[in-house]
Amino acid sequence: KQEVTQIPAALSVPEGENLVLNCSFTDSAIYNLQWFRQDPGKGLTSLLLIQSSQREQTSGRLNASLDKSSGRSTLYIAASQPGDSATYLCAVIEAFGDKIIFGKGTRLHILP
């Protein structure tokens, strides 16, 4: 059974710092992995999608990497800003069954 774990559960850092959020999954048989952002009480905003054949994807200050064999992904945020404060969720799409399995998220707080 696929399980997705995100560490840390919560993180507070001063504005301007670079930071890394971690995601691990137990079954490497995935189609792709997607990172989302969720603001309180709102829906999910897609940040980056990494296909299983890819190693990383970049969008602006965000960079996500994928190591499928070790079951790990990281989301790197450069030069953090207060507007980056949100919960970041990692999700994998299973290769068999096509289910999307989410981690419980990392709650990020950027201190001005």
Place this chain on the structure above:
Amino acid sequence: KAGVTQTPRYLIKTRGQQVTLSCSPISGHRSVSWYQQTPGQGLQFLFEYFSETQRNKGNFPGRFSGRQFSNSRSEMNVSTLELGDSALYLCASSGDPANTEAFFGQGTRLTVV
């Protein structure tokens, strides 16, 4: 291009009632998935529809059901509501979950009293 639209945004129901939530996917998307989000359990998969057929189902009781129409719009129904059904219900659409990016709606906040 319009995003995923969920209606209503907020809903208050009493125990024992039933509720229907609606999701309109992005135009051209044929897959719609439903999730329940609670503080304790996080995001949990309910079911996924593709071209009017339920392809996947999560571990929820039979009180939770859904359907998809020929225009890809989907509805989710919860019967005999319980207090524990209070949650944010999110819908996601994609061309096909296996290969494309999933886009989420803003969710329906259901409160059962």
